[in-house]
Structure formats: C-alpha cells, structure tokens
Amino acid sequence: MARNLLAAGYEVTAFDVDATAVSDVVEAGARDGGSVAGVAEAADVVMTSLPDSDVVEDVYFGDDGLLASVSDGSMLVEMSTVLPETVETIEAAVDSRDVAVVDCPVIGTPPEAAAATLTIVVGCDDGAFERVEPLLSHLGDRVEHVGAPGEAKRIKLANNVMTYGNFAIAAEMIALVDRLGIDPERFFEITDSGAAGSAIARSKVPKALAGDTEPGFTVDGARKDLRYGLQMKEAVDYSAPIAAAVAEQYALAASVDEKESDYSVLVDVFRRIGEE
Numbered sequence: 001m002a003r004n005l006l007a008a009g010y011e012v013t014a015f016d017v018d019a020t021a022v023s024d025v026v027e028a029g030a031r032d033g034g035s036v037a038g039v040a041e042a043a044d045v046v047m048t049s050l051p052d053s054d055v056v057e058d059v060y061f062g063d064d065g066l067l068a069s070v071s072d073g074s075m076l077v078e079m080s081t082v083l084p085e086t087v088e089t090i091e092a093a094v095d096s097r098d099v100a101v102v103d104c105p106v107i108g109t110p111p112e113a114a115a116a117t118l119t120i121v122v123g124c125d126d127g128a129f130e131r132v133e134p135l136l137s138h139l140g141d142r143v144e145h146v147g148a149p150g151e152a153k154r155i156k157l158a159n160n161v162m163t164y165g166n167f168a169i170a171a172e173m174i175a176l177v178d179r180l181g182i183d184p185e186r187f188f189e190i191t192d193s194g195a196a197g198s199a200i201a202r203s204k205v206p207k208a209l210a211g212d213t214e215p216g217f218t219v220d221g222a223r224k225d226l227r228y229g230l231q232m233k234e235a236v237d238y239s240a241p242i243a244a245a246v247a248e249q250y251a252l253a254a255s256v257d258e259k260e261s262d263y264s265v266l267v268d269v270f271r272r273i274g275e276e
Contacts, residue, residue, distance in 0.1 A: 001047075001049070001106075001113055001139050002014055002025045002028070002030055003025065003028050003114075004113075004114075004116045004138050004139055005135070005138060005139070006025075006028055006029045006030060007138075008138040010135070010138075011031070012025065012029070012030040012031070013030065013031045013032075013033040013038070013039050013042040013043050014026065014030045014031070014032065014033060014039070015032070015033040015034065015035055015036060015038060015039045035064065036059055036062075036064060036065055036066060036069065037064040037065075037068070037069040039066075040066050040069035040070040040071075040074070041069060041071075043074070044071070044073060044074050044075065045074070045075045045077060045132070045135065046066060046070060046074060046075070046076050046077065047077040047079055047104075048060075048066070048076070048077070048078050048079060048080060049079040049080055050080045050082070051080070051221070051224075052080075052082060052224055053082040053083045053086040053228070055080075056078065056080050056082050056086050056087075056090075057086060057089075060076075060090050060093075061093070067090070067093055067094065070099060072097055072098040072099060073098055073099075074099050074100075075099070075100040075101075075102060075128065075131065075132060076090065076094070076099060076100070076101050076102065077102045077104045077132060078090065078101065078102065078103055078104060078149075079104045079105055079106060080105065081105055081153070081156055081157065081160060081224075081225055081228070082153060082228065083153065083228050083231065084103075084150035084151070084153040084154050084157075084232070085150070086153075087101065087103045087123075087149045087150055087153055088149055088150045090149075091149045091150075100124065100125075100127070100128040100131070101124065101128075101149050102122060102123070102124040102128050102129075102132050102149070103122070103123030103124060103148075103149035103150060103151065103152040103153055104120060104121070104122050104123070104124075104132070104136070104152060105120075105121055105152055105153055105155075105156035106118045106119065106120050106121070106139070106140065106156075107119040107120075107121065107156065107159055108140070109203055109216065110216055113139075116138060116139055116140060116141065117140065117141045118139055118140035118141070118142075119140055119141075119142040119144065120136050120139060120140040120142065120143045120144070121144050121146055121152040121155050121156055122136070122143060122144060122145045122146065122152055123145075123146055123147055123148055123149045123150060123151040123152035123153070124145075124148070124149060125148070126145075129145045133145075154232060157225060157228050157229040157232060158229060158232070160222075160225040160226075160229060161225070161226060161229040161230075161240075161243050161246065163200050164222050164225070164226060164246055164250065164263070165242065165243065165246040166198045166200050166201065167198075167200045167201065167204050167263070167264075167266065168246050168249045168250070168266060170196075170198070170200075170201045170204075170205060171208065171249075171264075171266035171267040171269075171270055172249075172270055173187075173191075174187065174188065174205065174208070174209075174267050174270075175267055175270035175271045176270075178271060179271070184209060184267075185209055188201070188205050188206075188209070204262075204263070204264040205264070205267070207262065207264045208264040208265070208266070208267035208268065209267070211268070212262070212264070213258070213261040213262050213264070213265050213268075214262060215260065215261060215262040216262050217262065217263060218259065218260050218261065218262065218263065219250055219253045219254050219258050219259050219260070219261055219262075219263045219265065219266075220254060220259040220260065221263075222250050222263045223247065223250045223251060223254060226243070226246065226247040226250060227247070229243065230243055230244060230247060249266065250263065250266070252269060252273075253265060253266055253269045256269055256272070
C-alpha cells in the first residue's frame with residue numbers, strides 16, 4: 001500500500017518495528033520516520049496497519065504515541081483488523097481536538113494490496129470521507145463508506161469469520177476425499193467450478209496442496225480475528241455456534257505447533273489427524 005501511494009505521487013513517511021519493512025519502502029522512495037512520533041510529525045494523514053488491539057492502543061496511547069504527537073488538522077486512518085471498541089476509544093480521545101479518525105480496514109489478499117484492488121471499508125463522518133476517499137482510491141478499486149468509526153471494523157471482522165469458515169470446511173473435505181483415495185487436486189478442480197467454489201479456496205487450496213506453509217496470514221492471526229469476531233456477539237446477546245466451531249478448528253492447528261504457519265495448513269492438520 002505504501003508503494004502504491006508513492007506511485008500515485010504522495011510523500012510517504014514510514015515506520016515499523018521491522019527495520020527490513022521500512023528499508024524496503026525507503027528504497028522505493030519513502031522517508032524513514034524513525035519512530036511513531038516521527039511519522040506523526042511528518043504527515044497530515046497517518047495510516048496505521050497493526051497486528052492486534054493491544055498494539056494499536058500502544059501506538060496511539062503510549063508514550064510518544066500518535067495521540068501525543070499528531071498535530072491539529074491531521075487525520076488518523078486506522079486500517080488494522082481489531083476490536084471496534086479500539087477505534088471508538090481513539091475517536092473519543094480526540095473528541096475535543098481538530099483531528100479526524102477514520103476506521104478503515106481493508107478486505108483482500110497481499111497480491112490484491114499490491115495491485116491496488118482491495119475493497120476498503122470506511123467508517124467516519126462525511127467530511128472526513130470526502131477528504132480521505134481520493135487517497136484510498138489509489139489503494140483499492142472499491143471504497144465503501146459504511147457509517148461511523150467502529151462500523152467498518154465490525155464488517156471486517158464478520159467478513160473474516162466467514163472467510164475462515166469457508167476455508168475450514170474446504171480443508172476438511174479435501175482431507176476427507178484424500179483419505180477416501182480421491183485425488184484432492186482433481187476434487188478441487190471439479191468443485192471450484194460450482195457453487196462450492198470460493199475466492200478463499202482459490203487462494204489457499206493450491207498453497208495447501210503444494211505444502212507451502214510460508215505465511216500470507218498465520219493461524220495465530222486467524223485465531224485473533226475469530227476471537228474478536230466472536231466477542232462482538234456478546235454486545236447483542238447473540239449465539240454463533242458455527243463460528244465458534246470454526247474457531248476451534250484453528251485452535252486445533254495452533255495446538256499442533258502450526259501457530260506461525262499460513263492458515264492453509266489446516267488441510268495438512270486434518271490429514272494428520274485422520275491418520276492417527
């Protein structure tokens with residue numbers, strides 16, 4: 001996404017705890033901000049994409065964090081897949097300041113991010129949306145304004161629970177047909193052409209069948225999203241037993257030391273269990 005902003009002519013200042021990630025975008029033309037505060041001081045639009053709610057809270061509320069460093073007139077664009085309450089708390093913290101908060105998770109894969117074909121879900125007031133939409137149009141080909149901060153996170157989490165559920169059932173059936181002596185690649189080719197086919201199966205099944213566990217997104221990352229997604233139901237006293245069962249499947253993968261593997265490893269985990 002940083003590269004796409006550079007290609008569109010924006011000045012980009014970057015920071016990450018992973019120095020290699022920073023050096024990669026610096027080579028593409030970005031400036032090294034050196035710290036969270038350094039980014040806030042250099043930019044009038046600050047975009048954050050972080051692993052979980054704890055990290056987001058630390059980056060925003062910690063010593064020399066964004067809220068202590070950002071100038072009035074700035075915009076905070078929070079793109080992480082985290083709890084809705086996290087971005088709502090950030091918005092409340094700047095309520096008396098001239099700082100706009102944009103809830104802005106993205107839907108798509110790393111290749112779609114590179115190609116700027118993400119779906120971008122935006123929660124903010126109308127004025128902030130008018131200001132941020134031109135920038136977001138360089139990152140995705142669909143930008144949806146859905147309401148206030150928090151709403152976009154809720155949509156993203158529900159989307160991710162559906163995604164992991166779709167893949168979990170595909171993984172179970174691939175492991176089953178393999179156990180039955182049916183070529184799983186042939187099974188996938190046949191089912192992909194019908195109603196059982198899905199974008200996530202097309203993305204993850206070839207990776208699973210190739211035995212490629214290099215993470216695009218890890219089992220532990222999926223477990224985090226599922227945990228946050230299931231937590232949403234508590235506010236409305238809602239039961240989600242299928243989603244809870246999906247979460248258990250990813251917990252199973254973590255329990256056999258696959259936490260840091262790509263979550264496509266579910267296919268192999270189910271195969272191994274079937275052989276025991």
